[in-house]
Amino acid sequence: MSLKIDFHNSAMEAPTAFNYKNGTLWLYTHPSHWDKPMEDAIVTVSRDENLVAAFLSDGMGGHVGGDKAVLAMFDSVKAIFDSKSASKNDRENVLDAIELADRKIKDLKTGAGATIVAFEIGAEFVRSYHAGDSVSYVLGSRGKLKYLSMEHSPRGHALESGLVHEDNVHKYIKDDHEVSNGLGFEPMSLEVSQKIELNNQDLLFLSSDNMPKNFTEEEIVDFIATGEFDKRMEIFHQAMQAKIEDVKKDDTSIALFKYNFEK
Numbered sequence: 001m002s003l004k005i006d007f008h009n010s011a012m013e014a015p016t017a018f019n020y021k022n023g024t025l026w027l028y029t030h031p032s033h034w035d036k037p038m039e040d041a042i043v044t045v046s047r048d049e050n051l052v053a054a055f056l057s058d059g060m061g062g063h064v065g066g067d068k069a070v071l072a073m074f075d076s077v078k079a080i081f082d083s084k085s086a087s088k089n090d091r092e093n094v095l096d097a098i099e100l101a102d103r104k105i106k107d108l109k110t111g112a113g114a115t116i117v118a119f120e121i122g123a124e125f126v127r128s129y130h131a132g133d134s135v136s137y138v139l140g141s142r143g144k145l146k147y148l149s150m151e152h153s154p155r156g157h158a159l160e161s162g163l164v165h166e167d168n169v170h171k172y173i174k175d176d177h178e179v180s181n182g183l184g185f186e187p188m189s190l191e192v193s194q195k196i197e198l199n200n201q202d203l204l205f206l207s208s209d210n211m212p213k214n215f216t217e218e219e220i221v222d223f224i225a226t227g228e229f230d231k232r233m234e235i236f237h238q239a240m241q242a243k244i245e246d247v248k249k250d251d252t253s254i255a256l257f258k259y260n261f262e263k
Contacts, residue, residue, distance in 0.1 A: 002048050005081060007074045009041035009253070015233035018044070020051045022121070026233040026256045039066035039114075040208050040253035043077050052090055053081070055097070055118040056253055058134050058208040060179055065112035069105045069184060073114060076101035094120045094129055098183070098190060105184035113184035117149065119204050124261060126204060128193040132182035133209045141201035143225030147193060151212065204257040210250045214243050224256055232256065 008029050015028040031038040039059030045052050057073040059066020080086060080097040087093050098116055105112050115132025128136045130149045138147035181189055205224050212220070223236040233256055240252070 003082060004044075004046045005078050006044045006046075007041060008044070009038045009070065011038075015237055017230070020046055020049055022050045022261055023257050023259045024229070025051060025054070027254070028233060028237060029253045030251070032251050037067035038251055039070060040251040041070040041074060042206070042253050042255055043074050045077065045081050051121055051257065053077075053094055053118060053120050054204075054206060054255055054257065055116065056134055056206040056208060056255060057101075057117075057183070058115040058132065058251065058253065060113045060115065060132075060182065065108055065110045066114065068108060068110070069112040069114035072104035072108070073097075073101040073116065073183065076104055090120050090122065091127065094118055094127075095190075095192075098129060098131075102183045102188045106186070108184075111184075113179070113182050115179065115182045115209070116190075117206055119206065119257075121198075121204070121257075121259070122195075124198050125195040126198050126202075126259075127195055129190060131185075131188055131190050133179050133212075135207050135209070135212050137203070137205040137220070137224070138196050138198075139203040139205070139221065139225050140199070141203070141225075143221055145221060146202075147196050148217065149191065149193075151209070198259050198261070200260055202259045204255075204259065206253075206255040208251065208253045210252045211240075211254060215239070229258055 008027055011030050012028055015026045018025045027042055029040060029042060041057050043055040055077055057070045059069045077097045080093050080100060115134040117130040117134040117136050120127040126138060128147060128149055130136060133151040135151060136149045139145055203224055224232055
């Protein structure tokens with residue numbers, strides 16, 4: 001068995017592709033323009049050249065040691081998946097890694113916190129896990145929305161309730177950087193989806209909060225589900241550059257995976 005665990009949180013000039021037996025993954029990570037450590041990270045886990053899990057964590061701005069929090073997430077994923085006692089069931093491995101990361105961050109005793117959003121990818125299914133305001137999307141190949149995680153924040157709760165719309169949420173939610181849940185919080189509450197059936201060419205998308213705060217749900221779906229797949233992330237990247245004054249204020253991490261499974 002071949003296991004590979006990769007940590008991504010350096011500045012990428014443009015989206016970068018990674019190929020697996022079960023699909024193609026595009027990643028883009030980039031720090032804010034502020035002089036501080038990068039506090040976003042993406043961790044990928046592949047086994048026998050199949051992507052089996054992807055984690056995105058955003059060390060929360062204003063919390064001491066956000067960069068250490070995302071490193072704790074990486075260390076925890078590695079400790080669980082690369083252990084001789086790792087489960088054959090990746091649901092258990094993902095849950096154990098997230099719980100270990102939460103304990104490690106609390107053990108820092110610095111008030112550090114981080115969001116977590118993750119996919120467990122199996123044969124013909126995906127399961128989403130999240131705590132915080134980073135988001136996950138599962139889309140059909142033609143852009144039909146199968147799943148969208150709810151942001152754990154005043155903004156997310158307001159949107160989910162239907163009391164406000166994305167077009168005017170900033171009018172009612174004055175501080176859209178406030179997060180109500182995440183790694184290091186007491187207590188941390190993890191939201192786990194049911195198994196979501198996957199078909200060939202279905203799309204999985206993970207993003208730190210910088211994207212949903214700068215683009216609407218409709219815009220994000222359009223970016224990731226329209227046009228030639230190999231060019232979608234670059235188009236998204238160009239749109240981000242057009243909003244650079246807003247986007248560059250925060251670290252940015254996004255991941256787009258196109259699932260391909262031949263029976």
